[in-house]
Amino acid sequence: MDDLYRELILEHYKHPRRRGRLDHPDISAEEHNPLCGDRVRIDLRIENGIITDARFDGRGCAISQAAASMLTDEIVGMPVEQAKRFSKEQLLTLIGIPLSHNPVRIKCALLPLKTLKAGLYGVGHAPQDDEIE
Amino acid sequence: MTASTTLSLFDIVALRREFPILNQSVNGKALAFLDSAASSQKPRRVIDCLEDYYRRYNANVHRGIYRLSEEATFAFERARGKVARFINARSQREIVFVRNTTEAINLVARSWGDANLREGDRILLSIMEHHSNLVPWQMLAQRTGAKLEFLPIDGEGRLVLDNLDAQLEGVRLVAITQQSNVLGTINPVAEIARRAHAVGALVLVDGAQSVPHMPVDVQALDIDFLAFSGHKMCGPTGIGVLWGRRAILDQMPPFLGGGSMIKVVGLYESTYADVPARFEAGTPAIAEAIALGEAVDFLQEIGMDRIHAHERELLGYALERLREVKGLRVYGPTTTEMRGSAVSFTLDGVHPHDVAAVLDSEGIAVRAGHHCAQPLHAHYNIPATTRASFYLYNIPEEVDRLVAALHKARTLFG
Numbered sequence: 001m002d003d004l005y006r007e008l009i010l011e012h013y014k015h016p017r018r019r020g021r022l023d024h025p026d027i028s029a030e031e032h033n034p035l036c037g038d039r040v041r042i043d044l045r046i047e048n049g050i051i052t053d054a055r056f057d058g059r060g061c062a063i064s065q066a067a068a069s070m071l072t073d074e075i076v077g078m079p080v081e082q083a084k085r086f087s088k089e090q091l092l093t094l095i096g097i098p099l100s101h102n103p104v105r106i107k108c109a110l111l112p113l114k115t116l117k118a119g120l121y122g123v124g125h126a127p128q129d130d131e132i133e
Numbered sequence: 134m135t136a137s138t139t140l141s142l143f144d145i146v147a148l149r150r151e152f153p154i155l156n157q158s159v160n161g162k163a164l165a166f167l168d169s170a171a172s173s174q175k176p177r178r179v180i181d182c183l184e185d186y187y188r189r190y191n192a193n194v195h196r197g198i199y200r201l202s203e204e205a206t207f208a209f210e211r212a213r214g215k216v217a218r219f220i221n222a223r224s225q226r227e228i229v230f231v232r233n234t235t236e237a238i239n240l241v242a243r244s245w246g247d248a249n250l251r252e253g254d255r256i257l258l259s260i261m262e263h264h265s266n267l268v269p270w271q272m273l274a275q276r277t278g279a280k281l282e283f284l285p286i287d288g289e290g291r292l293v294l295d296n297l298d299a300q301l302e303g304v305r306l307v308a309i310t311q312q313s314n315v316l317g318t319i320n321p322v323a324e325i326a327r328r329a330h331a332v333g334a335l336v337l338v339d340g341a342q343s344v345p346h347m348p349v350d351v352q353a354l355d356i357d358f359l360a361f362s363g364h365k366m367c368g369p370t371g372i373g374v375l376w377g378r379r380a381i382l383d384q385m386p387p388f389l390g391g392g393s394m395i396k397v398v399g400l401y402e403s404t405y406a407d408v409p410a411r412f413e414a415g416t417p418a419i420a421e422a423i424a425l426g427e428a429v430d431f432l433q434e435i436g437m438d439r440i441h442a443h444e445r446e447l448l449g450y451a452l453e454r455l456r457e458v459k460g461l462r463v464y465g466p467t468t469t470e471m472r473g474s475a476v477s478f479t480l481d482g483v484h485p486h487d488v489a490a491v492l493d494s495e496g497i498a499v500r501a502g503h504h505c506a507q508p509l510h511a512h513y514n515i516p517a518t519t520r521a522s523f524y525l526y527n528i529p530e531e532v533d534r535l536v537a538a539l540h541k542a543r544t545l546f547g
Contacts, residue, residue: 004490005545013546037503037516038486059516061486062546108486 029119162496170522212426237360237375252278316465
């Protein structure tokens, strides 16, 4: 459990960096995890192909919310094309917890990434779950 | 109340030894299995029963004219009789073997529902239903144009029946759970059935959470259908039961077509077998049905009254001790009156999944999520709860460990 709830996760859960909404975002996407009822929305501001601002909103467990906090922090300043290629492995490295053998909780961690991709690719055009995972 | 004053009902130490899985460590701690509402553990004799079938007399039923097949058929049909006596059915012909509660309810919706419901007919449910007793009726309503109605609940998580008679107007079927898998509420199905029958409606009871935990007598309840699952009552997965009143089952068209459910098959049409064979197309779950019969024997030897009383003691102790945990809210009745032993709760500031993960690190298995009851969680405006549920093999020490781990979760996330 100390692995699961490292200091960094608890820190981002208790003090999320970019929680909230953007006024008139260029992209806004929301995804759910029907298994647990977790919900994450991500708003993006995009200028000249670069993500210049990001906010997340939603509710869920410490893993999903901390991952959303860290992911939105990470992608600000990133070109859209690069963000589209942001991988599952990169996300797991970012949040720094060993989840590859935890099929239930990995869905919590990947929910923000799924939301980001849905926003960047457009609803219905994002890579499917198994491609993200 | 302290842990040591409870549980003189049966030799719990000996009983726990009957369940091989309980004797193990998880994350370095003794396993405390508090998720029997999702699926119960199995006693050794049920596991042995499965193996015995495959080792000694595995053969298809109702077909072969040879010893093994005859033995398998005998054991399979004897299991049907055991199940019939367990719920006090009038005849074992009223017992239809299916996969689980979900399939039993879908069978009624597809067969009875499609044949009997018309546009404008109404089906009365409650907002506490498990998805398995909701989605099949939504699908039926979409096929037939029937309308769904819902009984509300009060602040204690009990059904509000004040307007039942008005709500029953135009209702053809009442489909209701006998015990909520989230709130633990035990519903007065006998009273509901009496009032539903007064307007000519049939009553289907979802017994997934009640049949494993208390005596259920279909004649005393005077209901029309009962659905339940083997795996929640010490039996295997893949076997469940639909009980139906013979006169109603007799009039129902087949559900699935295929082998076993026919009398005479021609190239263009067929005649169908009598019940229950009419609803059991294809090779059934033979080993599982026989082992369900063994599970029924096991439960009856202990006694459903005693199992219910045991759980009630544990529940009372759990409700009392959970009050000590700051920021914890229990959903459902706060007393043991007309209440089963599934206890769902939220802990301020800690998501249910995180609660469950902390408990898991202490070797305590609970469920977190919406427990297949999204509308009920929407009613409380929460996405999820954590649920601890008890069964005959649980002990007060496991309640103590649950409470200690919840304090730990609060500290970690506080």
